[in-house]
Amino acid sequence: xxxxxxxxxxxxxLAPLSFTVTPEWNQQYCYAQEDFDPRYTGTPAEVHPTxxxxxxxxxxSPGFKLAPDTGSILSEQLCRFFHPAHVxxxxxxAFRVTRIYTKQEKxxxxxxxxxxxxxxxxxxxxxxxxxxxxxx
Amino acid sequence: xxxxxxxxxxxxxxxxxxxSIERLLAFSGGPFTLNHWPARNLHIDPEKAAEAxxxxxxxxxxxxxxxxxxxxxDLLGDAWSRTGSFHSRFRRPVFAGDSIxxxxxxxxxxxxxxxxxxxxDVWCERxxxxxxxxxxxxxxxxxxxxxxxxx
Numbered sequence: 001x002x003x004x005x006x007x008x009x010x011x012x013x014l015a016p017l018s019f020t021v022t023p024e025w026n027q028q029y030c031y032a033q034e035d036f037d038p039r040y041t042g043t044p045a046e047v048h049p050t051x052x053x054x055x056x057x058x059x060x061s062p063g064f065k066l067a068p069d070t071g072s073i074l075s076e077q078l079c080r081f082f083h084p085a086h087v088x089x090x091x092x093x094a095f096r097v098t099r100i101y102t103k104q105e106k107x108x109x110x111x112x113x114x115x116x117x118x119x120x121x122x123x124x125x126x127x128x129x130x131x132x133x134x135x136x
Numbered sequence: 137x138x139x140x141x142x143x144x145x146x147x148x149x150x151x152x153x154x155x156s157i158e159r160l161l162a163f164s165g166g167p168f169t170l171n172h173w174p175a176r177n178l179h180i181d182p183e184k185a186a187e188a189x190x191x192x193x194x195x196x197x198x199x200x201x202x203x204x205x206x207x208x209x210d211l212l213g214d215a216w217s218r219t220g221s222f223h224s225r226f227r228r229p230v231f232a233g234d235s236i237x238x239x240x241x242x243x244x245x246x247x248x249x250x251x252x253x254x255x256x257d258v259w260c261e262r263x264x265x266x267x268x269x270x271x272x273x274x275x276x277x278x279x280x281x282x283x284x285x286x287x
Binding site: 028035046050053054073075076079081082 | 153159160162163164167168169178188196197198199201202203205206209214216217218219220221222223224225226
């Protein structure tokens with residue numbers, strides 16, 4: 001049974017995600033960001049970095065599940081880019097809880113997302129600090 | 137344009153972006169091919185935003201952060217996607233209808249043997265002056281950097 005996100009413990013992995021970016025989906029992010037740089041629309045096209053960040057959020061794991069009436073807030077993030085990702089290639093994201101800590105009476109979960117492409121090339125590593133709380 | 141001679145302290149500003157609900161939908165609504173598009177979440181749905189205690193849909197923090205990344209790519213070119221790093225904190229929400237502007241100040245520049253390490257203080261400012269996202273970014277560039285564009 002999949003745990004609720006706030007019940008995950010250090011070392012727990014969330015279900016991985018795989019997806020392939022189409023030119024249309026990439027351009028959706030170009031529109032959102034008003035950023036039609038030729039690197040995202042040419043051939044081969046790079047995947048827009050905000051699409052990579054968006055799809056590497058822990059909420060995008062197929063196993064992500066919030067307890068009823070709760071929400072999660074991203075408070076802090078460290079991301080490192082290693083290689084461009086390309087439209088049309090499969091992209092894989094692995095998620096793992098690497099640390100849980102308490103600060104100012106709030107409990108933070110640190111989730112590491114590792115993004116690679118179908119050839120195993122490391123694209124992006126992202127560390128997200130998340131707070132879970134009750135929705136108002 | 138940024139380069140090995142750019143003085144530390146130089147401020148770079150991105151253009152002002154209006155965070156219209158259309159742009160938020162494109163960012164947070166899921167792929168247009170999704171069944172029952174858009175997905176319902178507090179980034180695009182007033183009802184979901186109200187349930188979370190917000191007066192209007194709240195843009196994903198990643199959308200504001202993306203404008204900072206765009207500014208850095210304009211400055212650093214292809215080097216960003218290979219050596220860029222970004223530590224960010226999300227301070228204030230950006231609501232549908234707000235305007236924001238990304239800014240970056242060159243905090244440090246270290247050049248050695250044709251390689252320059254740039255470090256920036258970066259932030260994204262709402263039209264009311266509040267800081268939505270703040271952080272530091274770094275990138276290593278092999279000079280001369282052909283990917284650099286005028287900022």
